[in-house]
Amino acid sequence: MKGRIIGISGPTVTVDIPDLKLYDRVRLGLERLQGEVVHLSSGRAMVQVYEDTRGLALGEPAEGMGRPLSAQLGPGLLTGIFDGLQRPLSRMAAVHGPFIRPGKLLSPLAMDQSWQFTPAPQIGDTVTAGEVLGTISEGSHQHPVHAAAAGTLTMIASGLVVLKEPIALLAGDIKLYAHEEWPIRQPRPYRQKLAPTAPLITGQRIIDFLFPLAKGGTAILPGGFGTGKTILEQAIAKFADVDVVVYAGCGERGNEMAEMLEEFGELADPWSGQRLMDRTILVANTSNMPVAAREASIYTAVTMAEYYRDMGCHVLLLADSISRWAEALREISSAMEEMPGEEGYPTYLASRLAGFFSRAGVVETMNGRIGSLSIILSVSPPGGDFTEPATQACLRTSGAFLMLDTALAHRRHFPAINWFQSFSLYDADMGSYFEKEVSPAWNRNRRKCQALLQRDEKLREVAAIVGADGLQDSDHLLLAVAERIRQDFLCQNSYSADAFSTPELTAEKINTIISWGEAAEKRLTDGEELADILSKDKP
Ligand SMILES: Nc1ncnc2c1ncn2[C@@H]1O[C@H](COP(=O)(O)OP(=O)(O)OP(=O)(O)O)[C@@H](O)[C@H]1O
Numbered sequence: 319m320k321g322r323i324i325g326i327s328g329p330t331v332t333v334d335i336p337d338l339k340l341y342d343r344v345r346l347g348l349e350r351l352q353g354e355v356v357h358l359s360s361g362r363a364m365v366q367v368y369e370d371t372r373g374l375a376l377g378e379p380a381e382g383m384g385r386p387l388s389a390q391l392g393p394g395l396l397t398g399i400f401d402g403l404q405r406p407l408s409r410m411a412a413v414h415g416p417f418i419r420p421g422k423l424l425s426p427l428a429m430d431q432s433w434q435f436t437p438a439p440q441i442g443d444t445v446t447a448g449e450v451l452g453t454i455s456e457g458s459h460q461h462p463v464h465a466a467a468a469g470t471l472t473m474i475a476s477g478l479v480v481l482k483e484p485i486a487l488l489a490g491d492i493k494l495y496a497h498e499e500w501p502i503r504q505p506r507p508y509r510q511k512l513a514p515t516a517p518l519i520t521g522q523r524i525i526d527f528l529f530p531l532a533k534g535g536t537a538i539l540p541g542g543f544g545t546g547k548t549i550l551e552q553a554i555a556k557f558a559d560v561d562v563v564v565y566a567g568c569g570e571r572g573n574e575m576a577e578m579l580e581e582f583g584e585l586a587d588p589w590s591g592q593r594l595m596d597r598t599i600l601v602a603n604t605s606n607m608p609v610a611a612r613e614a615s616i617y618t619a620v621t622m623a624e625y626y627r628d629m630g631c632h633v634l635l636l637a638d639s640i641s642r643w644a645e646a647l648r649e650i651s652s653a654m655e656e657m658p659g660e661e662g663y664p665t666y667l668a669s670r671l672a673g674f675f676s677r678a679g680v681v682e683t684m685n686g687r688i689g690s691l692s693i694i695l696s697v698s699p700p701g702g703d704f705t706e707p708a709t710q711a712c713l714r715t716s717g718a719f720l721m722l723d724t725a726l727a728h729r730r731h732f733p734a735i736n737w738f739q740s741f742s743l744y745d746a747d748m749g750s751y752f753e754k755e756v757s758p759a760w761n762r763n764r765r766k767c768q769a770l771l772q773r774d775e776k777l778r779e780v781a782a783i784v785g786a787d788g789l790q791d792s793d794h795l796l797l798a799v800a801e802r803i804r805q806d807f808l809c810q811n812s813y814s815a816d817a818f819s820t821p822e823l824t825a826e827k828i829n830t831i832i833s834w835g836e837a838a839e840k841r842l843t844d845g846e847e848l849a850d851i852l853s854k855d856k857p
């Protein structure tokens with residue numbers, strides 16, 4: 319399938335290759351840039367190019383690859399750092415130098431690395447397509463190797479294997495490999511979706527206690543400039559109680575990703591004690607990388623996440639930030655001269671986002687295991703305006719909304735999650751879980767805490783009008799308790815030992831503050847002086 323370039327408009331290129339299909343991969347020009355078909359009309363196709371199109375000229379050759387943009391899946395993805403097209407950045411740097419040169423490709427998985435393979439069937443056995451040929455161990459993960467075709471086994475490897483060699487042969491010299499390719503825009507199949515029942519513990523007290531997340535659930539972290547989105551996403555990536563974390567740096571600063579890579583190489587996972595990087599996959603499409611690849615990067619990331627989910631793992635996908643992804647979509651859509659919707663975003667922005675969110679969930683996998691994929695996205699609305707289309711589209715489909723507040727960030731109250739505006743649809747189910755598994759007082763203290771924070775807000779409004787002297791002693795006491803909750807419980811400095819709090823510690827901490835408040839209230843009604851109560855026995 320060969321043809322020529324007949325039009326170029328920014329990151330989109332028109333080609334005259336016949337027989338292309340939507341989302342087919344295309345290589346363009348003398349440098350063989352990578353692209354994907356996004357629009358078809360008779361005799362011509364529009365291609366979204368993932369690399370810089372500068373220098374590309376009309377009449378240069380174009381070739382359809384006959385298959386859609388796919389991710390390579392197999393052992394060795396963990397600890398990897400990839401770009402939006404799943405090019406392995408560290409190995410690319412070793413082979414091609416520190417800059418990604420146009421058209422350069424390298425297999426995402428290290429094809430020469432040896433892995434331990436334990437075969438299931440024997441030579442002479444008949445296997446069906448999709449049947450498990452055996453497993454490869456990657457740390458504590460067992461990768462099932464599926465047969466891509468049916469037939470009679472004439473060879474099956476055992477012990478140390480490398481991915482570039484066939485792992486088995488079928489009669490007729492059909493080669494079977496231990497890795498597979500999966501089209502990134504197509505969700506991987508599962509038997510059935512189940513309701514989320516277990517919490518996704520983040521180690522952030524305000525989230526776990528007030529706005530709990532669920533394994534298999536979705537959440538967004540919208541916040542204006544400098545409100546702590548990146549720090550919070552990275553804190554969750556460090557502390558979440560999951561087996562695998564896929565972190566997509568989408569159009570944000572490159573140095574933040576570099577620091578994260580360095581830090582994750584040294585820190586230990588608080589749950590397993592292993593190196594954090596050993597459970598992490600990074601997808602970097604930072605602000606200095608081509609825009610169109612940023613659009614693909616979240617799909618590359620979610621496909622790798624689904625692959626580990628299918629092994630029965632609990633996987634967390636974080637992306638920072640989805641607004642930069644939406645901007646990439648807008649740029650491509652306008653280059654294609656599509657009819658713009660609200661604020662220039664394409665009219666399908668909301669349905670694309672909903673489709674992406676729907677890849678989260680708890681599932682029974684095709685081989686009967688239970689795995690989960692949770693998605694947390696940060697949103698950076700321009701000017702902190704939450705009514706803009708990308709934030710609104712996310713809001714409609716996500717299960718939790720953790721709003722980062724500029725005023726709190728200015729006061730250095732971090733994480734700057736606003737406790738009045740945020741919500742979690744998982745709170746009732748997860749509250750029952752924590753009440754049963756962690757502390758019987760969990761829900762009672764939660765209600766009490768919410769009531770105190772609400773009353774605190776009202777009293778501070780009143781005090782601002784009538785002055786603090788106009789308040790009663792009981793009001794002053796409530797303000798003191800609420801302040802303890804805000805300062806000692808809701809604030810959590812990411813650069814201190816307090817950065818991570820287990821649910822047990824969270825329950826204990828809030829219980830200490832609330833019990834102190836209740837005891838102090840009683841002493842006040844018993845006639846003790848407020849000043850005495852406040853100066854003594856503070857928790
Ligand atoms: N949990 C935290 N503990 C301590 N400091 C924090 C915390 N969260 C954020 N900060 C402070 O706020 C600053 C900005 O945070 P961050 O870079 O995460 O914001 P952002 O919302 O990602 O910003 P941008 O919109 O520019 O991407 C950090 O450099 C840090 O000083």
Ligand SMILES: [Mg+2]
Pocket residue numbers: 547548549570
């Ligand atoms: Mg940021």
